[in-house]
Amino acid sequence: MLLKAAFPLDILCNEANYDIQFGNVSRPTHKNTTWDQARFEVCAHKWADVSEAGYGAAVLNDCKYGYDVQDSVIRLTLLKSGIFPNPDADQGEHTFTYSLLPHKGDFRTGRVIQEAYDLNCPLISTEIKGDGVLSCSFLEIENENILADTVKCSEDGDGLIVRFYESYGMRTNTHVSLPMTEGAQISECNCMEEETNKVPSENGRIALTFKPYEIKTIKIQL
Numbered sequence: 001m002l003l004k005a006a007f008p009l010d011i012l013c014n015e016a017n018y019d020i021q022f023g024n025v026s027r028p029t030h031k032n033t034t035w036d037q038a039r040f041e042v043c044a045h046k047w048a049d050v051s052e053a054g055y056g057a058a059v060l061n062d063c064k065y066g067y068d069v070q071d072s073v074i075r076l077t078l079l080k081s082g083i084f085p086n087p088d089a090d091q092g093e094h095t096f097t098y099s100l101l102p103h104k105g106d107f108r109t110g111r112v113i114q115e116a117y118d119l120n121c122p123l124i125s126t127e128i129k130g131d132g133v134l135s136c137s138f139l140e141i142e143n144e145n146i147l148a149d150t151v152k153c154s155e156d157g158d159g160l161i162v163r164f165y166e167s168y169g170m171r172t173n174t175h176v177s178l179p180m181t182e183g184a185q186i187s188e189c190n191c192m193e194e195e196t197n198k199v200p201s202e203n204g205r206i207a208l209t210f211k212p213y214e215i216k217t218i219k220i221q222l
Contacts, residue, residue, distance in 0.1 A: 002077065002079070002080055003077070003078045004068075004075045004076060004077050005059075005075065005076045005078055005098060006074070007057070007059055007073065007074045007075070007100055008072070008073045009073065009074065010072065011050045011051065011052050011056060011057060011072040012052045012072065013050045013051060013052055013056075013072060014028060015027060015028055016028075016029050016042075016050045016069040016074070017048070017050075017051075017107050018042050018044035018047075018048050018049075018067060019044050019046045019047045019048070019113070019116065020043075020044065020045060021045065022149065022165040022213065022215050023167065023169075023213040024107070024113075024167070024169075027042050027069075029050065029072070030070075030071070031070070040068060041066050041067065041077065042066075042067050042069075043065055043066065044065060044066075044067050045065060046060060046061065046062075046113075046116035046117070046119070046120055047059065047060045047061070047107075047112055047113070047116040048067040048069060048076075049106070049107040049110075049112050050069060050072055050074060051105065054104065054105060055103075055104060055105070056102075056103055056104075056106055056107065056110055057100060057101060057102045057103065058100075058101045058103065058107060058110070058112045058115075058116075059074045059076050059098060059099070059101070060098065060099045060100075060101055060112075060115060060116045060119050061076060061096065061097065061099075061119075062096060062097045062098070063096050064076055064077060064078060064096060064098065066080070076098055078094075078096070079094065097119065108145070108168050111144070113147070114144065117147070136179070136180060138151070138178070138179075138180055139151075139162065139176055139177065139178050140176070140177040140179075141164075141174060141176050142174045142175045142177075143172050145167050145168035145170060145172060146165075146167070146176075146208075146210060147165055147167050148164050149163050149164070149165055150162065150163035151163075154193055154219055155193055156193070158221060159219045159220050159221040159222070160181075160219070160220040160221075161189070161193060161219055161220075162217070162218050163216070163217045164176075164208065164210075164215070164216045164217075164218075165210075165213065165214065165215045165216070166210040166211070166212060166214050167213075168212075169212040169213055170212055171209075171210065171212060172209070172210045173207070173208075173209050174208055174209075175207050175208075176205070176206050176208060177205050178201075178204045178205070178206065178220065179204045180204075181201075181204055181220050181222065182201075182203060182204035183204075184201070184220050184222045185198070185220075185221040186198070186199040186201050186206055186218055186219070186220055187199060187218065187219045187221070188216065188217070188218055188219075189217045189218065189219050190217065191215065193217065193219065195219060199218060206218075
């Protein structure tokens with residue numbers, strides 16, 4: 001048995017866009033060929049979107065990864081009770097969130113990616129006890145299509161890793177402000193965190209250039 005949530009929409013489109021790690025992909029919304037018929041579901045992360053000129057809608061979710069779009073009906077798989085290899089799969093109580101987001105333009109103009117991140121990574125406030133008030137930003141990115149996906153300690157324990165990616169499929173020159181790391185040594189790395197070149201920093205501000213869907217990793221050594 002398969003449980004899906006369906007959203008019938010009045011949107012004319014031949015392709016739907018789906019979120020994947022560090023980017024997005026397009027898939028047809030019709031079954032004109034046997035290849036299309038075989039692709040009965042698309043694996044996606046945080047959202048799926050259908051758009052026409054000037055208008056669209058997306059279905060966002062926080063933990064479900066199976067979508068299918070036929071014409072302009074978006075369906076999200078909620079429960080999948082397969083019995084192999086786990087005979088007890090999906091049994092028990094499930095808690096999850098999904099949301100319908102109507103928007104102007106396509107998924108870029110409608111800020112679907114940003115709304116999906118807000119759903120999956122909500123802002124959490126913490127009360128600081130004492131006389132002082134803490135209010136600060138670790139980083140700020142000049143362009144909305146450049147996203148900071150990962151902030152973590154480096155594998156060698158010698159710094160902080162920040163991984164960015166371009167999400168709209170467009171070449172972009174941007175600046176990133178890192179006010180809390182002024183005076184630190186900043187280097188660009190590959191995905192194995194091996195340093196490739198130094199990144200000049202001026203008052204905690206660096207310049208980065210991205211190709212479409214490019215991933216960039218920087219290492220900050222305080």
